[in-house]
Amino acid sequence: MKRTLAKSAAALAVAIGAVATALVGPSAANADTTTPTSPPALSDAYGLTRLPTAPKPNVPNTAHDFVITVSTAEVAGTAVNDGGHHMRIVLPSDYYSNPTKRYPVLYLLNGSTPDADVATYFSAYPAVGGSAGMIFVMPDGGPRGWYSNWLNQNSAAGAQRWENFHINQVIPFIDLNLRTKADKQNRAVAGISMGGFGAVRYAERHPDLFSQVASFSGDLDLSRASMDLRMAVVASLTTPLYTPVVGSDDLYGTPYPFSVNYPYSDVLWNDANPGAHAAALQGLGVSVYVGNGGGGPVPPVEDDGDPYGMFFEWWLQGANQHFKAALDAAGVPSYYVNYGDGTGTPWAECRGGHNWLCWKISLDDYIPRLQQAFGVTGAA
Template sequence: MLPHFVTLHSGALNRRINCAVYLPADYETSPDKRYPTVYLLHGLGGSELDWHFKGNAAETIAYLTRNGELTDSIIVMPSDGGYDRGTFYLDWYDGSGNFGQYFIHDLVPFIDRRFRTFADREHRGIAGLSMGGFGAFLLALRNSELFGAAASISGALALMPDYDAMALTPAWHPSNSARLVGPLDGPYSEAHNLAALAVKALAGANYPALYFDCGTEDYLYAANKWFKSELDKCAYPHRFESFSGEHDWHYFSTHLEKALCFINAFFTGRRDD
């Protein structure tokens, strides 16, 4: 399976952004058929090509589809738009990049216009690794009218404490934390705290189904345990699993299957949180 490459103009970022898309095998031969959509996000310093070339996504999707574990779906692998800056898929505090607006107001409508999707939350899910795991949960919890299910693989879920861990990665710059969310005890930072967003989403009519897992040797494992404890406190339904593993592509690619199967269960009316 090879991805289709598309480019969209983002009004939020005032530039063109690349995106890789897997289409179902029968997409061209079934012109009246519509499909669910899964957005698959890359991590810090990555690109729209990561899941295809590093994560064996094509093989995993083909295997799950062939075995009836994944409904024929459109899989969208977008660039975060940050050119290696590590956007965390949010609008930056310093105003230098509206990466959240790009995703919600530019990318999702573009995909629904360009491809034959079911353009509703019941048929739209989102997943990601590391920074993309945070982005998947952030975008789903803040936009539950758009996303019905979200999954995180080795996610940077406690964004503020995770800055120290992220500083160990080559793509991270020490000034990024202040640029992203401002003072860590400020209101803008709190507005991007996943635990607070979960409480708010749970009070609404619809809240996204959440799945996340992390390797026990991963430097982000403590952040994942923290987020699980916060979800337990507010009685937010979720599934969390931990496995032996580190923060690497072996773990990410191996556990993509679990993320996709969880989202697919939501698509087929078998919510599994």
């Protein structure tokens, strides 16, 4: 049965960065005879303090694939993340057998969903594993953090300075504690849905930190041309599906052209639109993947019988096309894959929807290309 407009907007907000259902875990990292029995010791630094991580079913906790919990003054902790913020780390299979070797890093950002937890969010993706020859870091992006420092730091959600957390704390923390190649050429950022927006946002705002950026079904247009997506972001703030409920203006101020409150217009929303800063990606490797939710002149019916997320991806196709046009206008080359409804492509299984199957296939395509850019080969 078709939902009400309000419920559809709230559901769209959930799936604009929907969690990929963890049906299968990644392949275990190839062990070697020098592998320790526990993860490496990581020192508190850059405002991050380690907290105990409660055991959770089906969550990796090996020397190569593990979850830690950190607290920070930049972002309020949550109960689902043991009072802080989970961070999953996957090390290359030869990390311990080659103690002087250093590795490139991919920061992989989660999408928006109530009770988002990176400890399990990426567990359905075999490409995220020890055989890739790089370090994977999956830091908590929150259920609706939007990879931004919110305008209102006094909302019911508490401190929400996500960009400070990731850029000023997580990256240097990882470079300090792990054997990374700590330079732009060996650092990439990618994400799913809300995380795709976050990856592009971070690459545009910090092009000195990243050489590669990828978005998988990212909501890459927050301009007035995609008010539907802007309202979906607003819904993630105001719907009871996400707790605590906060104000519609807490993230970037008013989403409307005029307001009696600061900043008096939607200027911050326009500034957060990835297409407005496409030129900043000049010189970076840019990859964009999106489907069309089955296509058609109108969005598919959004109801409980839509396990493929066709309704959600239908809206994202237009947003990604707008972003691609901005890249082209700025003269920024990109690897742009619109797999439509999947027909005749490797994405046929997922039908071009907003779902973990599509993102699994996209990651399977992306990781070998990233390996080539990093100049690494996968382990057997």
